[in-house]
Amino acid sequence: DQQVKQNSPSLSVQEGRISILNCDYTNSMFDYFLWYKKYPAEGPTFLISISSIKDKNEDGRFTVFLNKSAKHLSLHIVPSQPGDSAVYFCAAKPSNYGQNFVFGPGTRLSVLP
Amino acid sequence: GAVVSQHPSRVICKSGTSVKIECRSLDFQATTMFWYRQFPKKSLMLMATSNEGSKATYEQGVEKDKFLINHASLTLSTLTVTSAHPEDSSFYICSAREYSGRGNEQFFGPGTRLTVL
Numbered sequence: 001d002q003q004v005k006q007n008s009p010s011l012s013v014q015e016g017r018i019s020i021l022n023c024d025y026t027n028s029m030f031d032y033f034l035w036y037k038k039y040p041a042e043g044p045t046f047l048i049s050i051s052s053i054k055d056k057n058e059d060g061r062f063t064v065f066l067n068k069s070a071k072h073l074s075l076h077i078v079p080s081q082p083g084d085s086a087v088y089f090c091a092a093k094p095s096n097y098g099q100n101f102v103f104g105p106g107t108r109l110s111v112l113p
Numbered sequence: 114g115a116v117v118s119q120h121p122s123r124v125i126c127k128s129g130t131s132v133k134i135e136c137r138s139l140d141f142q143a144t145t146m147f148w149y150r151q152f153p154k155k156s157l158m159l160m161a162t163s164n165e166g167s168k169a170t171y172e173q174g175v176e177k178d179k180f181l182i183n184h185a186s187l188t189l190s191t192l193t194v195t196s197a198h199p200e201d202s203s204f205y206i207c208s209a210r211e212y213s214g215r216g217n218e219q220f221f222g223p224g225t226r227l228t229v230l
Contacts, residue, residue, distance in 0.1 A: 034219075036221070041204065041224065041226060042223055042224060043117075043119070043206045043208075043221035043222045043223045043224045044157070044206070044221045045221065046219075046220065046221075089156065089157065100147065100159060100162060101219060103156050103157045103159075104156065105155070105156040106156050
C-alpha cells in the first residue's frame, strides 16, 4: 500500500503561471515532509521542507502547504519558469530520527514557454 | 547544502561482472547512508540503509548477497553489484544523512547509470 501518493503523474503549466503539485499521505505518524526536484539522469535535489508544527513554509518562489487533518500537502511554484521542468517527489517520515523517508511516485512538471 | 558525490557517474559492463559504486559525503560526516534505485519513469526505491561501522539493513526483496554495501567510514559508502545481469541496469542513487545539525534532511548524490550488456 502506497503511503505517499502523488496522483498526478504529470502537469503542464504556462510560464509565469502558478504550478501546484499535490501529495497525499496515509500514515498519521508522518510529521516531517520534503519536496525534491529531479532532472533526468541526476540525483534529487532538496527543495523545501515542512514539519507538522507548521502549515506553511515559504522559500522564494516555492511554498509548501500542509493540511494535517486532510493528510495533504502541496507545493506551489510561482511564477513558474521553464527551468522548473522536472520530476517533483514528495517525501515523508515520522519524527523518529531513525526512520527513513517514504517517497511518492513523483509528478513530472512541464513549464511551457 | 551538503554535497554528496558518486563515482562513477556512468558504467557499462558485461553480464557476470561486478561493479562497485562509491558514495562520498564531501563536507559532512554521514552516519547513515541510503542506496536507492530508480527505474525509468518510476519513483525512487530504497534498497538499503547503512550505518557507519555496521551491517546494512536491506529492504524486502533486495538481495543482500547481490548488492553488497559497505559503510566503512563516516564519509564513504560503497555499493557493489555482484555478477551483474541486464535486469540490474538502472539508475543508482545514494543519499547521506548527517549525524546532527541538519535534522531530517537527506542529501543525494548525482546518481550512477549502470548498463549491463
